[in-house]
Amino acid sequence: MRNNTITSPRGFRAAGVACGIKENRALDLGVLVADSSCTAAAVFTRNRFCGAPVVVGREHVASGKLRAIVANSGCANVATGERGIADARTMCARVSSAIGASAREVLPASTGVIGQFLPMTKIRSGIDAAVASRSSSAAAGRRFARAIMTTDTRLKQACERVPRGRSPTTIAGCAKGSGMIAPNVATMLAFLTTDAELPARTLRRLLAEAVEPTFNRVTVDECPSTSDAVALLASGVGGKLASGRAVASFASALRAVCESLAYQIVTDGEGATRVLEVIVRGARTAGDAHKAARAIAVSPLVKTAVNGGDPNWGRILQALGATPVTYRPERVTIRLDRTVLFTNGAPAARLDAHKLSKIMRRRHVPIVVDLGAGRAADRVLTCDLSRQYVTINADYHT
C-alpha cells in the first residue's frame, strides 16, 4: 500500500507513543523529525489566551527553519503561566538533544484540557521513546496522526502528488479536530510536509493563501481555540520548483490537502452527523459574503434543524436577517441545493416539505444564498448540532 501519511514526502520520519497523559493508554505523544533542516512556515490562533506552545512555536518558526515537531494530546498547556512556557521549551530541548539539533528548530504543540500543567515526567520519557522509534513508514505516520487526536473519532490525513519528471513532489498532512473549532487565521492542529525545496518566504505566502479559504472557512462550534496551529515543513529533498507554473501546481495541491483536512474536521465535528455547506453569492463585498455565510453556519437553530432533517428554512432567513450585511430583503434568493425556498420577499410557491426533508437528510447539505447585491462570494463549512455534541461537552471532565 502506498504511504499517504506525513512521512510520504521524502526526508521525514515520525512516531506516536502512549506516554500516559491520557488515562485510557491511547497514543498521546508524537514526533515528526526531518532528516535535515527544513524551510518552514506556520500560522497560529489569534486567541489572546493562546497556549504556551503557541508562544514558543511562534518564536521558533520565525527563523523559517525547523527540524522537528513534538505534539501531545490530553493536556493543552494553556493558561499555565511561566511554568507552561518552561515546559514547552523543555519539550523542544528534549527532542533537539536527542536528534542533534537546536531547540529553536523544534515546534511544540499541545491539545487537550486547558488550565492544567503538563505531566513532564511522562512527557520526557514519551519523547525519548518516540524519537528512538521514529520511522519513515506509513504506520509511523499514522501513529503520529493518531497521537494528536482528542475527541476525534477518525484519523485525518491527506496527500497530493504533483507530477514532475520521474519523481513527483509530494505534499501530505494530518490534522486533529473536533471541538472548539472556528479557526481565525489559523486552526486546530494541522501538520503538513513536503519534499519540495522552497524558500521560507514563499512557504509562508503559500500557506497563508491555502489556509484562508480552507481551514479558516470551517466551524464546528464557533469557538476559536487557544491552541490552533498549522505548520508546513519542506525538506527540499525533491529539489527546487523550477518555474512559476511548478509553484502554482504546488500551491494548488497544497490547497487541496488543506481543503481535504478541513472537510475531514467538520465531518468529524463533535457529535456531527451531517456536513452543512453555506454558500453565499451576490454579495456587495467579500467581507459581506463571509459574514453572511458564517452567520448562517453558526446558528444553533439552523444546525439543529439540519440535525433533525427538518426543512425549517425560516431559520436561515432569521440568521441572515440578524447580520449587518448590505442587501435588500426582496432581492434575496435562498436555495436548498437547487430548490428555491424564498425569493422576491416571499416563500416559493409549491414547496414540497417531503422533498426538502430528503435533501436535509443527506450527508452533505448545501444552502445557497444569493444576496442580489453584488458579485462577491464565499462559503463556510460546518456540521449539524446534535444531542451528542452536548453529551460530549457536558461530560468532558476537567
Next chain:
Amino acid sequence: MRNNTITSPRGFRAAGVACGIKENRALDLGVLVADSSCTAAAVFTRNRFCGAPVVVGREHVASGKLRAIVANSGCANVATGERGIADARTMCARVSSAIGASAREVLPASTGVIGQFLPMTKIRSGIDAAVASRSSSAAAGRRFARAIMTTDTRLKQACERVPRGRSPTTIAGCAKGSGMIAPNVATMLAFLTTDAELPARTLRRLLAEAVEPTFNRVTVDECPSTSDAVALLASGVGGKLASGRAVASFASALRAVCESLAYQIVTDGEGATRVLEVIVRGARTAGDAHKAARAIAVSPLVKTAVNGGDPNWGRILQALGATPVTYRPERVTIRLDRTVLFTNGAPAARLDAHKLSKIMRRRHVPIVVDLGAGRAADRVLTCDLSRQYVTINADYHT
C-alpha cells in the same frame, strides 16, 4: 388573590382564546384592550427579515397612541410578503371595528413558525371571540399571557406597584420566550401596561432605558428573532406622575418588571436547567464589558460545561480570548461566584474541583471576570445548553 397580571393596572381588559392555529387546542390568540386610548411606546427587533406585524406595528405605534394589542402564537407571519402585511392589517381592523377604534390604534404581534401564512378564517373568529370575552380579571390576564406562549413551559408575568397617595401606580407585564432569543434593541414578545399618565415621548425614553439593561442582556441561543417586540401602554387612569422623583420611581419599577420578565425568559430558555450570569468588570469601555460578557455567555462550550456541572473553566478563558477587547491576559481575574479560578496569568493554587462542581450545579451560576483594564462593567444572562435544546429544535417541525 391580588391581580398581578397585565390587567392589574386600571383601565385594561384582556382575553385569550384557542382559535385553532395550534393543533393541540392550546390558547393561541390574545387581545389586550384599553378602556380608552393610551399613550404608548414600543421597541422592535432589528432583524432585517422582520415579520409583517413588526412592520405594521412600527407604523401604528409611531403616533404614540394605542387602544389595543392583538397577538397570536403558532405562526409568526414572517417572510410572507405583501399578503402577510395585508393579514396583519386585517387583524388590526377586525379588533378596531369591534371596539370602536381606529385600526391604527391596534398593535399586531405574531410568533411561531416562519414562512407560513396566517390561517385568517381561524384568526378572524378567534378575534371576535376574544374581544367579546375580554375582562379585567386576573384569569383573563393570565389567559392572554398563555395565548402568546410557544415552546415556553411557564407563564411569564411581573408586576410592580409604586406607592402614591391612596392608590399606587401599577406596572405589569407578560412575555414569551423561549428559543430564538438574543434581543438586539428589542426582544421576544413582552407587553407592559400601566395606569400612570405619561406623555408618549417620556414613555419611549423610559422604555428604551428599561429594555437595554434587561431584555437586551439576555440570550438563549444568540439568535435575534424576526418577531421581537416590547410594547408599553399607559392608560392614564391613575393620573399624572407629578414630580421628577415620581417619574424616577416609575422608571425604576418599570426596569424591575422588565428585569423580572427577562430573567423568567432565560430560566425557561429552551431546554434550560440553570441560569448563567456572566458579570464583566474592570473593562476599558462599556462596549468592551458587553462584548466580553456576551462572548462568554454565548459559548456552547461554556454552556454545555454548565449543563454538565463540570468546572471546565478553561472554556471561559477560551471564549474571552477570542474576543477583540482591550486587556492584558496577565491582569485578568476569573471567579466562579467568589472562588478565584485564574489570576496573574495562571490557575489559582489549590483549586477544589469538587467545590467548583457544586457551584456549577446551582440554579444560578455566576461567572465574574475582572479585566483589570478600566472601570466599565456589564452583565449578560443566559441558560445552559442541554440535549433537550437540541431535541426541541431538531424536532420542531415546520
